Amino acid sequence: MTEMVDDVIARWRDSLTSENIDDARIDGAAQGTIARLSDGDSFQVISALGLLAGVKAEVGGLAGIFGNDSFEAVGIASQLGIESSQLVPADADAALVTPPDSSVPTLIFRGAARDDPSRLDSALTGTVRDSRNQLSGQLDLTGSLDARRWYCAWICALCAAAILDGIPFDEIPACAGCLVCIKLNPRSNAHRYPRPRAIRSLVATGGRSSPIGSHHRVSSLTETT
Numbered sequence: 001m002t003e004m005v006d007d008v009i010a011r012w013r014d015s016l017t018s019e020n021i022d023d024a025r026i027d028g029a030a031q032g033t034i035a036r037l038s039d040g041d042s043f044q045v046i047s048a049l050g051l052l053a054g055v056k057a058e059v060g061g062l063a064g065i066f067g068n069d070s071f072e073a074v075g076i077a078s079q080l081g082i083e084s085s086q087l088v089p090a091d092a093d094a095a096l097v098t099p100p101d102s103s104v105p106t107l108i109f110r111g112a113a114r115d116d117p118s119r120l121d122s123a124l125t126g127t128v129r130d131s132r133n134q135l136s137g138q139l140d141l142t143g144s145l146d147a148r149r150w151y152c153a154w155i156c157a158l159c160a161a162a163i164l165d166g167i168p169f170d171e172i173p174a175c176a177g178c179l180v181c182i183k184l185n186p187r188s189n190a191h192r193y194p195r196p197r198a199i200r201s202l203v204a205t206g207g208r209s210s211p212i213g214s215h216h217r218v219s220s221l222t223e224t225t
Helices: 002-015 028-037 042-056 071-080 117-134 145-164 172-184 197-204
Strands: 065-067 094-097 106-109 138-140 222-224
Touching (some): 028 065, 028 117
């Protein structure tokens, strides 16, 4: 399955540029994290891609990445009737928070981690795994062509992160989605590369070896237009 990870990195690593990372929806310290991770090992590069692509996608993904001491965090906390300092659990440095007026979560990190790069890197990397819970049985390819490219990058980054975490079978939903996304979105730069054998084998079984159920089979993943 490492073949799939290498393939995802080959498809989208060139998207991790300073121009793309410089996004108003990403706190400056978080931009630094993405830049550092993009120069790291495979898991770090995949994490950087998941964070950046999550924000760049117009559907799913992330509404933004901000500290809990930011104006954006204060606004979200106000909707939830709490203080912004309460958005991140006491035992964590970052959390995905979905306000009532949105179906897309915002990644909120503890402001105290802003001046500790290794602490912030670790916190944001952990939320990439958590964001897999956002995946559903449908792929939404209704955004602009550029957003579709980022949406595919986000889905495939989640797939690669799941492969690298070493937990059996948790990669099936995201990797099935990655394959369908690429197939249905040929304008993505992903189509320049052959589909890896590992993911073809995974999808061919329909996830039947997985204990998580048939609702994760690739046949349930359809295009929304």
